[in-house]
Amino acid sequence: MTEGLGREFCLVCGADPPLYGDRMCESCLRKRINLVQVPENIPWVRCARCGIVEIQGKWVHISEEEIWDELIQRHVHFHEKAEDIGLALESRTISDRHTMLHLQVEGKIENLSFQEEHKMRARMANGVCLTCTRRAGNYFEATVQLRSTGRRLSEEEFTTLRSTLDTVIESLSDDPMFFITSEGPVTGGYDVVLGSKGLARTWGRHLVTTYGGHVAESNSTVGRKDGIDVTRLTLLYRKPGYDIGDVLRWRDNFWRVASWSKDGAIMSRIDRQERTGATWRDLESSNVVAQMKDHVIVDIINEDSSVAEFLDPTNWNMAAVRIAWDHTPRQKLRLARIDGEWLALHKLGCDDENEGKSV
Ligand SMILES: [Zn+2]
Numbered sequence: 001m002t003e004g005l006g007r008e009f010c011l012v013c014g015a016d017p018p019l020y021g022d023r024m025c026e027s028c029l030r031k032r033i034n035l036v037q038v039p040e041n042i043p044w045v046r047c048a049r050c051g052i053v054e055i056q057g058k059w060v061h062i063s064e065e066e067i068w069d070e071l072i073q074r075h076v077h078f079h080e081k082a083e084d085i086g087l088a089l090e091s092r093t094i095s096d097r098h099t100m101l102h103l104q105v106e107g108k109i110e111n112l113s114f115q116e117e118h119k120m121r122a123r124m125a126n127g128v129c130l131t132c133t134r135r136a137g138n139y140f141e142a143t144v145q146l147r148s149t150g151r152r153l154s155e156e157e158f159t160t161l162r163s164t165l166d167t168v169i170e171s172l173s174d175d176p177m178f179f180i181t182s183e184g185p186v187t188g189g190y191d192v193v194l195g196s197k198g199l200a201r202t203w204g205r206h207l208v209t210t211y212g213g214h215v216a217e218s219n220s221t222v223g224r225k226d227g228i229d230v231t232r233l234t235l236l237y238r239k240p241g242y243d244i245g246d247v248l249r250w251r252d253n254f255w256r257v258a259s260w261s262k263d264g265a266i267m268s269r270i271d272r273q274e275r276t277g278a279t280w281r282d283l284e285s286s287n288v289v290a291q292m293k294d295h296v297i298v299d300i301i302n303e304d305s306s307v308a309e310f311l312d313p314t315n316w317n318m319a320a321v322r323i324a325w326d327h328t329p330r331q332k333l334r335l336a337r338i339d340g341e342w343l344a345l346h347k348l349g350c351d352d353e354n355e356g357k358s359v
């Protein structure tokens with residue numbers, strides 16, 4: 001209020017108070033300001049290959065509603081004095097690329113209520129995201145080689161191993177480089193070529209934690225870019241093909257895997273009482289000769305202090321075998337068939353509790 005001018009009036013039309021803002025009456029104010037400024041057209045980019053959306057330079061997986069919210073946040077500008085803002089949105093698809101967004105907004109400016117309706121056209125443009133660009137260029141940083149020790153894995157076992165990669169990718173953040181460039185079976189294994197070294201290493205750790213064994217890592221330099229060596233990573237994972245109780249040929253003797261240790265297994269020798277620790281690497285030279293599931297349990301017909309006779313389940317003829325070092329009389333025999341010969345196995349904690357009792 002300025003002394004000396006007598007009374008207040010609207011600077012535009014001369015109307016009496018109440019006055020608002022820059023000394024205008026309500027109707028002059030309403031003619032001059034809007035609650036929101038809404039652009040007519042707003043562009044946005046979707047990857048033409050995989051459908052993900054670019055939001056402020058980042059490619060993200062978001063729903064259509066989230067796209068509209070994002071566009072409104074960035075492009076609809078409320079009056080700086082707006083308060084108690086409310087916004088309702090209705091979207092109408094016009095064509096493949098065009099969507100009309102109808103906005104109903106309400107709010108207060110200097111305690112005057114405003115209600116406005118606006119529309120803006122969201123125009124989709126096709127782009128290609130980083131992942132798709134790199135995929136199309138067969139980009140890769142790492143190869144993971146799935147192999148085994150002790151025995152060849154079945155196709156099913158490789159399928160199970162490979163499927164853990166999907167689990168790992170799902171559990172990680174939306175990194176555009178977490179993609180598979182190519183994959184497929186190779187002699188004795190399965191290879192997966194990946195867009196990210198980090199993904200390869202994470203998967204390698206997951207495999208070791210889940211299945212034991214270890215990962216051997218090697219790097220090769222494939223060139224230079226911007227003064228920095230470009231390297232490729234190869235991870236060789238060998239899944240132990242043996243399990244607790246299996247019979248292995250290792251260091252010229254037969255052993256059973258007694259238990260797992262921190263970095264390998266405790267091995268229990270079959271022809272005499274001996275236990276030793278072996279690392280995963282030590283066991284790379286081992287061969288599985290009889291898995292637990294292939295062992296047979298038989299009753300003894302006759303026995304003396306060193307040999308037991310039993311009915312050979314493959315032909316029902318009488319056969320003889322040297323008894324194991326821990327054998328107790330009348331105990332059943334656990335047998336493994338190795339190179340056409342029967343071998344009596346000593347007992348391990350993993351063997352069936354009841355099998356020792358002859359019926
Ligand atoms: Zn006025």
Ligand SMILES: [Zn+2]
Pocket residue numbers: 047048049050051052128129130131132133
């Ligand atoms: Zn894409």
